[in-house]
Amino acid sequence: MLKTTPLFEAHKALGAKMGAFAGYDMPLYYGEGVIKEHEWVRKHTGLFDVSHMGQVTLEGAGAAQFFERLTPSSFQAKKPGRAQYTVLTNEKGGIIDDLIVTRLSEDKFFAVINAGCKEKDIEWMRQNLPDGLKITYMKDHALLALQGGWAERILHETFEINAHELPYMHLMEARTPYGTKIFVSRLGYTGEDGFELSVPADKAVEVWEALNNHPEVKPIGLAARDSLRLEMGYPLYGHDINEGTSPVEADLSWVIGKENKGFIGAARVLNDRENGPARKRVGIRLMDKGIAREGAEIRDSQDKKIGELTSGGFSPVLKESIGQGYIESKQANIGEKVFVNVRGRNIPAEVAAMPFVPARTKSMKKQAA
Amino acid sequence: MSDNLKYTKEHEWVAVEGNVAAIGITGYAQEALGDLVYVELPEIGKKVGKGDNFAVVESVKTAAEVYTPVSGEVVAVNTAMAEDLELIKKPANQNGWIAKIKIENPSDLEGLMDEKKYKEFTDGLS
Numbered sequence: 001m002l003k004t005t006p007l008f009e010a011h012k013a014l015g016a017k018m019g020a021f022a023g024y025d026m027p028l029y030y031g032e033g034v035i036k037e038h039e040w041v042r043k044h045t046g047l048f049d050v051s052h053m054g055q056v057t058l059e060g061a062g063a064a065q066f067f068e069r070l071t072p073s074s075f076q077a078k079k080p081g082r083a084q085y086t087v088l089t090n091e092k093g094g095i096i097d098d099l100i101v102t103r104l105s106e107d108k109f110f111a112v113i114n115a116g117c118k119e120k121d122i123e124w125m126r127q128n129l130p131d132g133l134k135i136t137y138m139k140d141h142a143l144l145a146l147q148g149g150w151a152e153r154i155l156h157e158t159f160e161i162n163a164h165e166l167p168y169m170h171l172m173e174a175r176t177p178y179g180t181k182i183f184v185s186r187l188g189y190t191g192e193d194g195f196e197l198s199v200p201a202d203k204a205v206e207v208w209e210a211l212n213n214h215p216e217v218k219p220i221g222l223a224a225r226d227s228l229r230l231e232m233g234y235p236l237y238g239h240d241i242n243e244g245t246s247p248v249e250a251d252l253s254w255v256i257g258k259e260n261k262g263f264i265g266a267a268r269v270l271n272d273r274e275n276g277p278a279r280k281r282v283g284i285r286l287m288d289k290g291i292a293r294e295g296a297e298i299r300d301s302q303d304k305k306i307g308e309l310t311s312g313g314f315s316p317v318l319k320e321s322i323g324q325g326y327i328e329s330k331q332a333n334i335g336e337k338v339f340v341n342v343r344g345r346n347i348p349a350e351v352a353a354m355p356f357v358p359a360r361t362k363s364m365k366k367q368a369a
Numbered sequence: 370m371s372d373n374l375k376y377t378k379e380h381e382w383v384a385v386e387g388n389v390a391a392i393g394i395t396g397y398a399q400e401a402l403g404d405l406v407y408v409e410l411p412e413i414g415k416k417v418g419k420g421d422n423f424a425v426v427e428s429v430k431t432a433a434e435v436y437t438p439v440s441g442e443v444v445a446v447n448t449a450m451a452e453d454l455e456l457i458k459k460p461a462n463q464n465g466w467i468a469k470i471k472i473e474n475p476s477d478l479e480g481l482m483d484e485k486k487y488k489e490f491t492d493g494l495s
Contacts (some may be wrong), residue, residue, distance in 0.1 A: 034429040035404045087424070193464045223429065225404075291407050314406040314429055321407075338449075343409070343425065 005025040005051035006142050022115035024052040029221035037224040038316040043149030047319025054118035059108045060133035070285035074257025078103045083169045086255045093268030094243040097121050102171045113236045121183040127334045142204035147194035191232035240310040248272035251281045280332040284323045285352040292323040295339040344352035376487035378439045384461035389438050391466035397491045402428035405454045410446040419477050424467050439477040445469040
């Protein structure tokens with residue numbers, strides 16, 4: 001039996017094509033199809049229901065130290081309101097999940113975790129929870145994403161919420177005109193400027209409809225969310241990263257905080273960074289027609305397998321196929337000529353810089369932790 | 370025209386003219402696949418058996434194999450379609466076919482559905 005979000009009826013009323021995603025019955029796309037939705041977000045602004053994702057708070061003295069134990073990032077010096085993309089690492093330095101951790105106050109943090117990892121993440125946090133720290137699963141909250149170049153103006157026109165001064169990767173608390181308290185985080189998974197809104201579940205429909213009724217907003221399904229993130233080169237958990245990949249292999253070394261040496265799995269992660277990993281996550285761009293998908297072999301000019309795609313598809317912006325995968329580090333150079341084997345045919349491809357399409361978030365500077 | 374049009378349970382249509390079958394995919398299949406992004410055509414001269422996968426149509430979501438309901442030799446492929454996927458929405462006589470196969474055994478066509486039966490078939494699918 002699939003779970004649903006508080007917006008399930010709203011999606012059905014909009015004619016969404018629904019599909020199973022991490023145990024939830026979620027909108028894959030609405031009337032106009034995936035490519036139109038993708039282009040709408042790139043050119044205008046789209047609204048996503050991502051309430052299947054998990055939201056938790058960690059509260060108590062030592063919460064910052066707790067996250068420095070569970071992730072390679074630094075949190076003690078973070079100011080309230082600052083959000084950090086990071087990963088939970090296991091003892092072997094593999095990735096349990098990727099997540100966004102935001103400092104709400106000195107002793108309180110807010111984390112958004114992947115839908116498919118919710119249970120194991122919360123269990124992992126509980127197992128490692130020191131005395132005096134409290135974890136709360138906010139299952140009474142929905143999560144909406146408003147993504148696109150007009151998001152700031154639309155938020156203001158719809159709710160009189162002024163996010164003009166809110167920098168990228170920051171959160172503020174706000175109220176809608178009806179008095180609903182929400183978290184507004186300037187971040188997302190599309191590469192566009194935009195916000196994620198954490199909303200009480202019983203107000204989710206009200207907030208969704210207010211935004212969706214804005215004439216410049218269209219609802220966007222999870223299929224376009226996937227193609228949008230692929231153009232950005234963002235990894236998708238369970239595909240591009242998993243419990244066997246270290247953040248260094250995954251090209252996520254930038255999440256490692258300078259001061260943090262004591263996180264779980266540090267031995268392997270820091271060794272990978274010191275000595276270089278055997279393989280690396282790279283972007284792949286097909287130079288000929290065809291569609292590269294997850295599982296396709298990456299081969300060198302001698303037809304030897306050097307890696308495999310972990311995700312791939314069609315880029316609506318570039319009108320060609322892109323993907324990401326792991327290849328041996330010595331070949332992980334931008335411009336390296338490779339082949340992607342699709343149904344027995346070697347399609348010429350090259351290792352490409354990510355993002356494939358320039359990001360338009362307010363600032364993409366990977367801010368030092 | 371529609372008298373010569375037959376359908377498979379895998380949602381191909383077959384337009385028979387003389388001993389040649391032009392094969393395309395139905396609107397139902399296109400609807401299910403969503404936005405199409407690529408078609409992989411077979412080589413001319415390729416021998417195919419009834420039920421073989423002879424082409425691949427890829428949408429944003431997935432790669433779907435296209436099967437031939439007749440054995441025979443590929444005698445034409447729609448190279449224009451590789452450049453303009455919109456053609457796949459057209460009927461056979463307006464270049465909506467993917468490939469043409471020279472029919473080896475006319476009996477292969479027996480058992481294919483006509484338009485009415487195919488409509489009943491798809492109406493029965495949820």
